[in-house]
Amino acid sequence: MTSARARRYDGTVDVPDTRALRRIAAGLGALLVVLLSLPAAPVRAASSSLDVGDQAVVNVVVRGKGNELTVRVWDRPTVQVDYAEDAVPSIARLSIPFGTVRFPLSQQIPAQLFTLHDRDGAITGAGALPPEEFPYASFRPGPHDTVRIDAPEGSHLVVTVPAALGILALRVGGGQTSVEGYRGANLFLAQNQGRVQLTGTSTSAFVQVNYGVFYAADGTFDRIRVRGIAAHDLFERCRSKQIEATSINGSILYDGGSFDPGLARFESQNGNIALGVVSPAQLAAHSDEGHVYTAFDKRANVDQHGDGTATATVGGGGALVNAITGRGNVFLYDGSLASRRAPNAEWRPLHQLFNQHRRAAAPRPEGPRRSRTVGRLRTGG
Numbered sequence: 001m002t003s004a005r006a007r008r009y010d011g012t013v014d015v016p017d018t019r020a021l022r023r024i025a026a027g028l029g030a031l032l033v034v035l036l037s038l039p040a041a042p043v044r045a046a047s048s049s050l051d052v053g054d055q056a057v058v059n060v061v062v063r064g065k066g067n068e069l070t071v072r073v074w075d076r077p078t079v080q081v082d083y084a085e086d087a088v089p090s091i092a093r094l095s096i097p098f099g100t101v102r103f104p105l106s107q108q109i110p111a112q113l114f115t116l117h118d119r120d121g122a123i124t125g126a127g128a129l130p131p132e133e134f135p136y137a138s139f140r141p142g143p144h145d146t147v148r149i150d151a152p153e154g155s156h157l158v159v160t161v162p163a164a165l166g167i168l169a170l171r172v173g174g175g176q177t178s179v180e181g182y183r184g185a186n187l188f189l190a191q192n193q194g195r196v197q198l199t200g201t202s203t204s205a206f207v208q209v210n211y212g213v214f215y216a217a218d219g220t221f222d223r224i225r226v227r228g229i230a231a232h233d234l235f236e237r238c239r240s241k242q243i244e245a246t247s248i249n250g251s252i253l254y255d256g257g258s259f260d261p262g263l264a265r266f267e268s269q270n271g272n273i274a275l276g277v278v279s280p281a282q283l284a285a286h287s288d289e290g291h292v293y294t295a296f297d298k299r300a301n302v303d304q305h306g307d308g309t310a311t312a313t314v315g316g317g318g319a320l321v322n323a324i325t326g327r328g329n330v331f332l333y334d335g336s337l338a339s340r341r342a343p344n345a346e347w348r349p350l351h352q353l354f355n356q357h358r359r360a361a362a363p364r365p366e367g368p369r370r371s372r373t374v375g376r377l378r379t380g381g
Contacts, residue, residue, distance in 0.1 A: 064153025
């Protein structure tokens, strides 16, 4: 009898190929990276168009915060609205008889209560912006085609309007608003917070931005009224005949600009004011508690009266321009800050403010990507 022995196994054994497993894992990881890097599916978009007559009125209301509104101009008698379908606006056209008691030839701006806060949110003051009236310029009485656009919070709108518009009225809760190349008769714009930008505009305008930044570049204004609570107002390469800009806590910069004979007044209770001119002007500046600083490279006659008052006659004199602040400083100079270096500590915050907000302009939005077009609307007048 032989002793029991374990039989030897000479067959094959299935051993997992670890290299293959690593290759599979690497492939799955690469696929996951690709999927995560793919852009999200574009929001479906739509477009609505309405034909309008001469001196039409476009009234846009965008509610809430986080909005993007762009207004452009073309040489067609049509108002076109491009919008994302996740925030569909209501759009209607009707005929309104202007020059009546209900629809006067002016815009009434009611008084507005406000509170001021510090960086920690504590209330530091309160007050009220007074009521005002903005008379429409070059706008005939009678019936006018009026397009009303009412958009919800989080809207992304591109509104294209006829060049010969009578009135463009924009009321926005908050976000980014850009008006490009508008040359209609009147512009009325009221926004609570965010950024408002006008480029290449030629019109008469009323602009109120309560909190944020108002920036205008390459504009020509027969008449413009700007007011705000804690917003900075920046004008670059603009020409104005009648201008009044006031603020409670914000600073006002009019850089590389010119003035035609008319009213020109800039006033801030607590902010700085800077006037940089490229044409003849008579500048008068005063600060109750701050200083008036001057820096002229070309011929200018400066008359300084203490720290807080100065006048400057530039290029032999021209339009009278007044700059008044309560607690801020006033800066008078020729040319533009863009070609100047901050000469000392007093001017440095002005340069920082100018460079920060003129460069903060958002790139021109292309509007929602179209996947569907709504046909031309022809609602009753």
